[in-house]
Amino acid sequence: MASRMILRAATRAAKVSRAEFANILRQQTIRSNVRAFSAFPVVAAKHAGGKVSKKDKRGPISPRDELVSILNDELSFETTQAKEEESASGLMEIIDAHGFELIDVPDVDNVTLKKTIDDGTEILVKFVPSDVNSYSGESPYGEEEFSEEFENEKDLEEGEELDEEFNEGYLPTKIYITKPGKGTVVIDANSEPDNLAIEQVTFFKDSAVALSDDTLAEQTRKSVYWGPPFQNLDHRLQDAYYSYLESVGLDGEISEFISSYSKVKENLLYRKSLEDVKNFFES
Template structure:
């Protein structure tokens, strides 16, 4: 509709010229001038209205920024709270991912193996969504609620673990961290460790095509019981699970604050 209105406005000066002798500019030039005039007026008016809106938006963003900043721990050191820093110093793991990324990669050399643990801070879940999971999906045939969907104050963090041994390839384990423990979901093995560890799009696609077996909790109960004990020998234990449960929401909050500040500064510019 706007284009049709502009067309009508642009065409009026052309039709109002009745004496060819005074027609110094061509019809096309007059249309361009008329359009420029109309457009310039519209932009000026729009900028005026944006100024008031931007001030209001900047005020709201500042309030949100102050609210989120208050949630940070006062004992934060180098972007990491003291408890988390203490764990990293004693566990053998170190954070190798950039602070500004929405991802965390922990690496360590433990019991002769290279261990890599990855998770995404924004991909955490406090409780299950009752609208998303109905009773038919979360309750088994015995009437027990799947532990994945039980409500709890602890966040659920989806975590990927890679254990690489010399000349033995890489064991890849997909887990869920919940209530200070790792729950194993899927396990597979990669002969080519570069495919398991690379974060390229091609490697990610190769991992999707990999056979990961049935859900781990459907396997032999002895296997389900022994696998967490085996992972613990490589530092994948309750202490690491607690660290992830606490650090993931902290890191997500830091990223949100950084994003809010950049948006507020842009709006205020």
């Protein structure tokens, strides 16, 4: 979630250069401090050693009223963003073409895709829309990485757009392939804008252990041998896994759906949260 919130700051502009995004990241702490004093403009100016002009003077405003006002602004912006994303999506066509059913419960931060293929094998794909991550960790760049990447990069040019995959990040995705009475294969993967990257493949003889969310099943899963990291497997085996996934409809288009739909869903959840908090403070 933290990563998506930082990326959201970058997407407020139509196009963001690396230099511009670097400046956004540099000012995160500063902006937080400014917001803390924003309800007291005169006091903040005096602490900063500045002068307050007549134009800056205004009647007293309570911190609550300012919070409600800013919540309204944020809600308005996010609503506009949602309309732009949803109008260009056409996402359900992808699901229909690949034979998946979309299971999406309102106000719940998880989504499931489901299908059953000809031999009776059931396939579930689960992801949490707010779980999008950057390839560099919790924030796109740590302080040291930030300095090395942005300040020492000689070929940095004003107006250069952020790399597409950096902009999008990846979304952890779990794929459950179940044959009745024969167990479940669980594939941990990362959904990128146009690619599904496998991280781990694990077999569970008891499908209930693989699929259940209860505490006992979770404890049992921890004791199961998870196997080596996927990238350590023989390349032929890696290719065979990817070929199988494509054969059952789990290809780059599904990964694109997951990436795009997660944005729409997370925006919806965020707007609902903003609305709830705004109503709380207004009441």
